[in-house]
Amino acid sequence: MPEADYLIIGAGLFGAVFAREAAEAGKSVLVLEKRPHIAGNIYTKQVAGIEVHQYGAHIFHTKNQAVWRYVHQFADFLPFINSPLANYKGTLYPLPFNMHTFHALWGVTSPAEARAIIQKETAPYQLKKPTNLEEQALSMVGPEIYHKLIEGYTQKQWGKEPRELPSFIIKRIPLRWTFDNNYFNDPFQGIPQKGYTDMVEKMLSHPNITVQTNTDFLSRKETYLKQFSKIIYTGMIDEFFDYRFGALEYRSLRFETEVLQQADLQENAVINYTDQETPFTRIIEHKHFTKQESDQTVVTKEYPEAWNQTKEPFYPINDKKNQRLYKKYVKKAHEYPQVHFGGRLGSYQYLDMDQVIYQALVFAKHELHMPQEKSLEVADKR
Known part of the structure; x- marks a missing residue:
């Protein structure tokens, strides 16, 4: 096993960003990845000459200009505005909820008309503070949009009734009174021109970084803990501790990818299927991400x-029961001061890509004792 100042478990975004920052600071880094490839769940590969998102659609978006500058060191980005559609029993509705959606639902053409309907629909649900996803959705958009565009999709996505899920999940969906199908409010959006794998490869391309794929840290955990004084762990925190207090709840995904001998299927990158009867939640047509x-x-x-x-x-299913369990693992982690748990799985958080990068950069700043001029606020330092 090579010697290194830092052992990083996982070659996803958190691990790759910290590895790069540590290498730039003169530290030697060994990255272990149990999969046969780098880039974690943002892994992309060529299929029939088309860049395919192997683990579901990933659109990079952020409000943080420093993070946007940071990723541009490793990739040229193509402009891409995420404008998904919802298919409810054969009828298409634009997402997020905006004037196009309201026109498709009710034939209205002005914000005043749409607001009047929404206010009438939501009035019975404004009496108390929402305590779960269903109550939050009904208070935001009322029963018709909820039943057509939220309820079935949510049940499929999470495997739970919406009333069993925390309210914050639905707050991610914008509600607009303009004819604007841009799903995200963030000013910086795009797709790496050569794919996410190429971007992560460039992050990890440094003489101070060694990467080993097909390597399972947990199979030799005690040996690694003895050998390395600094470990960054981006896997599941409960698995690290052999599920000592029980397993945290997660949701998994299965993907069926097919090459079709036709130029186009749906003329859109993503179409969600919001009825409960359709077994899948969405169809992704990859060529539309980069307009191939x-x-x-x-x-x-x-x-x-x-x-x-x-x-x-x-x-991660961040309900109250799982948060209580997660806190037990956080307390247990204090017994391992040489290990830092980060990323979506290590911190048991639902994080977007830019949030993972920000989290890694902030941690790197403090861990590596970077001077002020190398802080995140000056992310275009190189």
Whole structure:
């Protein structure tokens, strides 16, 4: 096993960003990845000449200009505005909820008309503070939009009734009174021109960084703990501790990807299927992320499913029961001062890509004792 100042477990965004920052600071870094590839769940690869998002659609978006500058060191980004559609029993509705959606639902053409309907629909649900996703959705948009565009999709996505889920999940969905199909409010949005794998490869391309794929840290955990005084762990925090207090809940995904001998299937990158009867939640047509032209197209159907220890964890279920359990693991982690737990799985948080990068950069700043001029506020330091 090579000697290194830092052992990083996981070659996803958190691990790759910290590895790069540590290497730039003159530290030697060893990155272990149990999968046969780097880049974690943002891994992309060429299929039939089309850049495919292997683990579901990933659109980079951020409000943080420093993070936007940071990723541009490693990739050229193509402009991309995420404008998904919702298919409810054969009828298409634009997302996020905006004037196009309201026109498709009710034929209204002005914000005043739409507001009047929304106010009437939501009035019965304004009597108390929402305590779960269903109450939050009903108070935001009322029963018609909830039943057509939220309820079935949510049940499939999370495997739970909406009333069993925390209210904050639905707050991610914008509600607009303009004809604007841009799903995100963030000013900086795009897709790496050569794919996310190429971007992460460039992050890890440094003489101070060694990467080993197909390497399972947990199979030799005690040996690694004895050998390395600084470990960054981006896997599941409960798995690190052998599920001592019980397993945290996650949601997993299954993907069916197919090459079609036609130029186009749906003329949109993402279409969500919001009825409960359709078993998958969305169809992704990958060529539309980068506007590739081809006589073929590659599509992926995304099926949410229950997680178990043989499957990949994608979404932590951050309800009160799981947060209580997570705090037990955080307390246990204090017994391992040489280990830092980071990333979506290590910190058991639902994080977007830019948030993971920000988290890694902030940690790097403090861990590596960077001077002020190398702080995140000057992320275009190189």
